[in-house]
Amino acid sequence: AKSRGRANYQFFDPALAQSAYTALVMESRLVQAIERDEFVLHFQPQVRCSDQAVVGAEALIRWNHPERGLLLPDAFIPFAEQQRLMWPLGQWVLREAVRSAKRWQAAGLGATPIAVNLSTVQFQAMGFVEAVERVLHEEGVPGAWLELELSERMLMDDLPEVRAKLQRLKALGICISVDDFGTGYFSLRHLKELPIDKVKIDRSFVQDLPHAPDAAAIARALIQMALSLGQDVIAEGVEHPAQRDFLAAHGCEQLQGELISPPLAAAEFQTWLVQQRA
């Protein structure tokens, strides 16, 4: 323990060696996984508070690993971001999301907008807007079927530049939402100056509703802030009826969470849609 700070000891740190090895293995496996088509999207429904009507779904990536089973994004997205694989992976997600929306439309289930999570690597890349436009064009899908979820951090970089980029996306008909709203350093000014359509109240505020006074005050303030600027509000991670009731009573318009449905594989989501629309 006394030599903790010394580089030569760290070199032999088995935990560190293990993690470097893991990163290396992960890198080559992720490249293979894209080639072998091992990624899948799951879809979590989003519904309107007032009548439970489906308003869309969030696409959530999973890795169907041949030996380790279905892996959640936290197990591989951080590696992909470090290894610059995020661009091809992000492009795959966009195309797959848009194709899924097209399949549901073709199945007679109507337009179901799909919300796609973006990574900083994608949003900051040159040619991002063009790449999105290309996917929509090639798949023959209107921009209105696509929503992009960006974190507060991604939106705070260079305000004029971010604003211009968002405006170009919005010109394609795409809806812009702020993910994990309330967890970053976003201010009223950001909310006002950026062309944002929707905010997603983070699960950490939702989980302690309705009884924890702090969570209740924060949730109410976040909802009011967004509503007063004309933005839509959705709450994520809604698990209990009491949370839903509190949110609805305070003006939150849309809900997402296990109370409505966990994320579903594409075929299951289609079945869920059929039941909802029956």
Ligand code: C2E
């Ligand atoms: P997120 O965008 O905040 O997504 C919501 C997470 O909450 C998802 O975890 C979802 O499965 C989970 N969740 C949904 N309802 C409930 C609930 O009622 N209770 C609880 N406790 N959890 C709920 P998941 O799928 O593991 O995704 C984790 C994160 O990975 C996402 O957080 C998102 O930041 C990232 N991610 C997912 N898909 C993609 C993707 O395609 N691209 C990028 N760049 N990131 C992604």
Ligand code: CA
């Ligand atoms: Ca999200």
Ligand code: CA
């Ligand atoms: Ca979120």
Ligand code: CA
């Ligand atoms: Ca979250």
